[in-house]
Amino acid sequence: MRPQPPPAELGSSKQQLLRFVSLIPYLDDSSLGAKLDVWNTSDSFLELCAGDSEEHAVLLCNYLLHEGKEAYVVLGTGIPEGETAYVLTKEMSSRDHRLWNASSGRVYSVADSALPLSSVGCVFNDRNVWANVQSSSRPDLLDWHLMDTTKWRPFFGPKGYPPPRTLQSVQSATLRYRRTSEEHRKEIEREVEGRLQQEIESLRGHRPTDWNRSVAAKLRPLLKRFEEDANGTKALSKEEHDASLERVRATYKLVGFPMNVSFTEIQPLLDKIRNTNIWMSDGPKMQFVLATYVHAYPNNVCSVWVYVASLDDMRAGATASVD
Numbered sequence: 001m002r003p004q005p006p007p008a009e010l011g012s013s014k015q016q017l018l019r020f021v022s023l024i025p026y027l028d029d030s031s032l033g034a035k036l037d038v039w040n041t042s043d044s045f046l047e048l049c050a051g052d053s054e055e056h057a058v059l060l061c062n063y064l065l066h067e068g069k070e071a072y073v074v075l076g077t078g079i080p081e082g083e084t085a086y087v088l089t090k091e092m093s094s095r096d097h098r099l100w101n102a103s104s105g106r107v108y109s110v111a112d113s114a115l116p117l118s119s120v121g122c123v124f125n126d127r128n129v130w131a132n133v134q135s136s137s138r139p140d141l142l143d144w145h146l147m148d149t150t151k152w153r154p155f156f157g158p159k160g161y162p163p164p165r166t167l168q169s170v171q172s173a174t175l176r177y178r179r180t181s182e183e184h185r186k187e188i189e190r191e192v193e194g195r196l197q198q199e200i201e202s203l204r205g206h207r208p209t210d211w212n213r214s215v216a217a218k219l220r221p222l223l224k225r226f227e228e229d230a231n232g233t234k235a236l237s238k239e240e241h242d243a244s245l246e247r248v249r250a251t252y253k254l255v256g257f258p259m260n261v262s263f264t265e266i267q268p269l270l271d272k273i274r275n276t277n278i279w280m281s282d283g284p285k286m287q288f289v290l291a292t293y294v295h296a297y298p299n300n301v302c303s304v305w306v307y308v309a310s311l312d313d314m315r316a317g318a319t320a321s322v323d
Contacts, residue, residue, distance in 0.1 A: 015232030022105030256309020
């Protein structure tokens with residue numbers, strides 16, 4: 001652990017930092033053939049562009065430390081992931097302390113009884129490690145005052161080992177970032193849209209697939225606004241969302257929704273499209289719309305948004321069906 005500067009283009013917005021880290025694909029050690037629990041440095045994590053909950057939590061915690069937050073990594077058990085790592089940030093009031101899931105991009109209050117983190121074993125930062133010795137391990141029942149040695153047993157200190165004279169981090173003071181090119185971003189956007197259109201046409205078999213390019217063009221700016229809302233750049237209100245679809249809904253009965261993934265390969269998106277069953281829609285003058293938008297972050301981390309929908313033309317005099 002050590003403070004590490006985030007990419008300059010992200011600024012200091014905590015939501016943007018969380019968004020960037022959470023978009024780095026999740027990959028557990030067993031998928032890499034490792035038989036041990038391997039912890040990569042932040043440099044290695046960014047170079048590989050994949051890692052599990054520990055790598056995500058450590059990178060986010062180091063970013064928050066750099067921004068002056070009192071932040072810690074929390075090790076425990078979560079639902080459904082099992083052994084996991086979160087980030088704890090301390091606020092003025094202990095009931096306002098927050099737990100950040102750096103893999104999913106979700107933030108919770110420590111007092112939230114529905115928190116997916118079900119138990120806490122230990123907490124650490126760049127100075128010490130504290131073991132939870134309280135009667136409960138549930139986050140919402142814990143006393144988070146780490147200096148209370150009756151609640152948290154420190155690794156270094158009066159009730160632990162003598163602090164080392166020097167404690168050198170294996171982490172680099174700065175991290176290497178590569179700008180994701182616009183060409184790469186557009187290439188992913190074209191590939192995603194082309195492959196998904198092919199998949200829907202293939203699933204429909206002999207039935208014709210009429211693509212509405214005009215509505216797709218109207219939906220693309222909305223997808224960009226979804227990403228701006230997700231990373232905290234600009235909030236998307238329900239009124240703005242509804243207004244962007246008002247003209248489309250005046251003519252068509254739109255059945256569909258947006259999907260968002262961090263891009264690794266095309267297959268997960270093909271599976272999602274297949275499972276929507278939107279491709280089964282049928283009826284007179286039935287049309288389909290597929291809009292894509294890819295937002296590029298440093299180190300080829302890309303957020304892919306897809307809006308897929310069927311359009312039942314209300315002027316056609318008949319209603320479409322979805323089997």
